[in-house]
Amino acid sequence: MRILACIKRVPITGGRIVLTDDARAIDTRHLGFTMSPHEECGVEEAVRIIETNGGDSVVLTLGPSEAVEQLRDAMALGIDRAIHLLTDDQEWDGEATAAALTEAIQSDEATSGRFDLIFFGNESADSAGFQVGARVARALGRYCATGLKGVSVEGSSVRCEQEVEGGRDVYVLPLPAVLTVKEGLNLPRYPSVPGRMRARSKPVAVSTPLRPEPQLELVRLIVPAGQGRQAEVLGSGAAAAPAVVEVLRKAGVL
Amino acid sequence: MVLVLVEHSEANPTDPSLQALTLARSFGQPVHALLVGAAADLSEHGVSVTHVAEHVALGSFAPDAWAAILGEVAGRLSASAVIAAGTERGNEVIARLAARTGLPFAANCIAVSPGPPVTVTRLRWGGSLLEEARLHGSHALITVAPHVVPVEPSPMPADIERFTPDLSDEDLLVRVVEHVAALGGGVSLTEAKVVVSGGRGVGSKEGFAMIEELAGLLGAAVGCSRAVTSAGWRPHTDQVGQTGTKVAPEVYIACGISGATQHMAGLKGAKRILAINTDPEAPMMLNADYAVVGDLKEIVPAISAEIRKSR
Numbered sequence: 001m002r003i004l005a006c007i008k009r010v011p012i013t014g015g016r017i018v019l020t021d022d023a024r025a026i027d028t029r030h031l032g033f034t035m036s037p038h039e040e041c042g043v044e045e046a047v048r049i050i051e052t053n054g055g056d057s058v059v060l061t062l063g064p065s066e067a068v069e070q071l072r073d074a075m076a077l078g079i080d081r082a083i084h085l086l087t088d089d090q091e092w093d094g095e096a097t098a099a100a101l102t103e104a105i106q107s108d109e110a111t112s113g114r115f116d117l118i119f120f121g122n123e124s125a126d127s128a129g130f131q132v133g134a135r136v137a138r139a140l141g142r143y144c145a146t147g148l149k150g151v152s153v154e155g156s157s158v159r160c161e162q163e164v165e166g167g168r169d170v171y172v173l174p175l176p177a178v179l180t181v182k183e184g185l186n187l188p189r190y191p192s193v194p195g196r197m198r199a200r201s202k203p204v205a206v207s208t209p210l211r212p213e214p215q216l217e218l219v220r221l222i223v224p225a226g227q228g229r230q231a232e233v234l235g236s237g238a239a240a241a242p243a244v245v246e247v248l249r250k251a252g253v254l
Numbered sequence: 255m256v257l258v259l260v261e262h263s264e265a266n267p268t269d270p271s272l273q274a275l276t277l278a279r280s281f282g283q284p285v286h287a288l289l290v291g292a293a294a295d296l297s298e299h300g301v302s303v304t305h306v307a308e309h310v311a312l313g314s315f316a317p318d319a320w321a322a323i324l325g326e327v328a329g330r331l332s333a334s335a336v337i338a339a340g341t342e343r344g345n346e347v348i349a350r351l352a353a354r355t356g357l358p359f360a361a362n363c364i365a366v367s368p369g370p371p372v373t374v375t376r377l378r379w380g381g382s383l384l385e386e387a388r389l390h391g392s393h394a395l396i397t398v399a400p401h402v403v404p405v406e407p408s409p410m411p412a413d414i415e416r417f418t419p420d421l422s423d424e425d426l427l428v429r430v431v432e433h434v435a436a437l438g439g440g441v442s443l444t445e446a447k448v449v450v451s452g453g454r455g456v457g458s459k460e461g462f463a464m465i466e467e468l469a470g471l472l473g474a475a476v477g478c479s480r481a482v483t484s485a486g487w488r489p490h491t492d493q494v495g496q497t498g499t500k501v502a503p504e505v506y507i508a509c510g511i512s513g514a515t516q517h518m519a520g521l522k523g524a525k526r527i528l529a530i531n532t533d534p535e536a537p538m539m540l541n542a543d544y545a546v547v548g549d550l551k552e553i554v555p556a557i558s559a560e561i562r563k564s565r
């Protein structure tokens with residue numbers, strides 16, 4: 001089988017979000033970066049399916065040069081190679097992102113063969129557009145299931161489970177298919193030291209797509225009110241227990 | 255006119271859909287509603303025409319079919335915007351409509367102004383950040399963040415128009431073929447009046463025994479941070495936050511949780527937050543209503559003992 005996972009580099013925002021002066025981005029000068037937990041589960045699932053079925057796995061991102069760190073992270077978990085669509089630091093909207101990813105997928109498939117499965121996160125951690133997976137699926141003419149917490153390949157089809165109120169809805173799609181997944185799908189492994197070493201020498205193919213004018217244009221970001229309330233300190237250590245019980249009683253939960 | 259997809263449960267419109275109808279009126283144009291499978295009474299919600307799609311194959315949810323129907327009705331009526339609730343289904347269906355049409359889609363909006371260009375304020379980062387954005391396209395596709403926009407009734411008699419959509423086999427291939435019921439048991443995290451939640455500070459899987467003890471005494475659900483699920487101490491179903499569950503209890507008790515923005519994204523609905531942490535400067539301690547400084551391994555059992563004593 002051939003499997004692709006699409007990931008996006010995002011900052012780890014910590015306890016408080018600080019914006020750049022023009023309010024069009026998060027000030028990331030003191031922050032680390034990661035891929036979204038949803039996407040990490042997509043990567044883990046791709047690795048597991050290849051481990052059982054054989055084949056090869058690829059990770060794809062559109063992002064700045066530093067995004068190679070996240071590609072290496074994915075390869076440390078067991079992905080075989082990477083495709084990096086290089087951007088400057090500008091935002092790409094969902095439509096533009098999907099178009100660039102689609103083109104990269106089509107060109108990789110032209111030389112290496114069709115991907116049986118393509119994994120996306122249900123939504124990206126930062127822009128949360130809820131759309132790139134569906135757009136790529138449509139552009140490739142493939143069926144798509146979204147928001148999945150259960151995936152199992154059964155012959156030439158894939159059984160997909162979506163968590164809904166009261167249980168799980170099941171979809172069965174023929175391969176090739178596009179799946180968007182959520183954290184909880186699996187428990188991703190920690191990268192091993194040999195895994196990290198191997199990742200360093202795995203191939204990363206780089207190209208630079210042109211950014212079209214956005215259809216969904218970011219004007220500015222706003223930090224919502226309510227960050228940094230002032231708490232009432234009830235005390236310290238075990239001696240604070242009576243005060244805690246008093247608070248619970250006043251709240252009507254005792 | 256603008257077209258709103260209204261989700262319903264046995265002909266009762268869902269709250270997020272009513273919120274979407276309220277926000278749709280910001281366009282200042284007639285609002286039409288589309289329901290799949292059954293009509294609902296929308297006479298209190300400013301809807302001038304309710305379109306009801308009926309088709310034998312629509313007994314179970316089929317997202318491509320819903321997107322096809324929405325696109326067909328929007329096209330027939332020349333809707334300037336298509337709107338849905340920012341629920342899992344709403345976002346999924348509008349994303350598929352966006353994919354079919356190539357139109358811009360703004361998910362989880364909390365405000366819109368009709369423009370042109372249409373301008374929206376929408377949620378990012380699970381609500382930890384807002385974005386003001388412009389939509390450049392012939393029509394706007396929008397979902398409305400659930401439980402942010404209050405429903406404002408606006409009585410108006412609504413005509414009901416039933417129709418049978420044209421659906422291809424392809425539109426119907428992706429559909430729910432089976433529903434597996436949850437096992438149930440325990441207090442549900444989303445509905446609990448109290449949540450006792452543990453973070454990395456709990457120290458181990460076994461450490462959660464004291465969290466469970468306190469939760470048991472309070473009839474509370476147990477929650478946790480991502481540090482805990484990643485370590486395998488608790489299942490992901492217990493995780494609170496941006497990529498976990500969003501909770502809305504009367505009291506949220508955060509034990510040994512630092513309060514990263516992605517965790518706080520799950521607490522927007524919590525009425526009161528009580529934080530227990532060795533670090534008085536932890537973001538959770540600064541964002542809580544009540545704080546207790548110190549080692550949770552002493553404090554949590556002491557609270558349990560105090561509750562027992564008071565009974």
Ligand SMILES: Cc1cc2nc3c(=O)[nH]c(=O)nc-3n(C[C@H](O)[C@H](O)[C@H](O)COP(=O)(O)OP(=O)(O)OC[C@H]3O[C@@H](n4cnc5c(N)ncnc54)[C@H](O)[C@@H]3O)c2cc1C
Binds near residue numbers: 036480517
């Ligand atoms: C895109 C994205 C999505 C994410 N989604 C989520 C999510 O849904 N939910 C989530 O929780 N996280 C999420 N995270 C992770 C998040 O950023 C934090 O890493 C995580 O919440 C930290 O968990 P923690 O507070 O338990 O651990 P830490 O940050 O390590 O904090 C531990 C806290 O315990 C305190 N402590 C230690 N020992 C004791 C003791 N004995 N007694 C009392 N206090 C003690 C410490 O002072 C510290 O404040 C996400 C991250 C990203 C990038």
Ligand SMILES: Nc1ncnc2c1ncn2[C@@H]1O[C@H](COP(=O)(O)O)[C@@H](O)[C@H]1O
Binds near residue numbers: 120132133
């Ligand atoms: N720049 C990107 N590079 C690669 N994949 C992306 C990118 N942006 C979004 N995606 C994928 O699309 C999913 C949904 O993104 P979004 O539509 O922005 O919520 C993400 O979880 C990723 O899997």
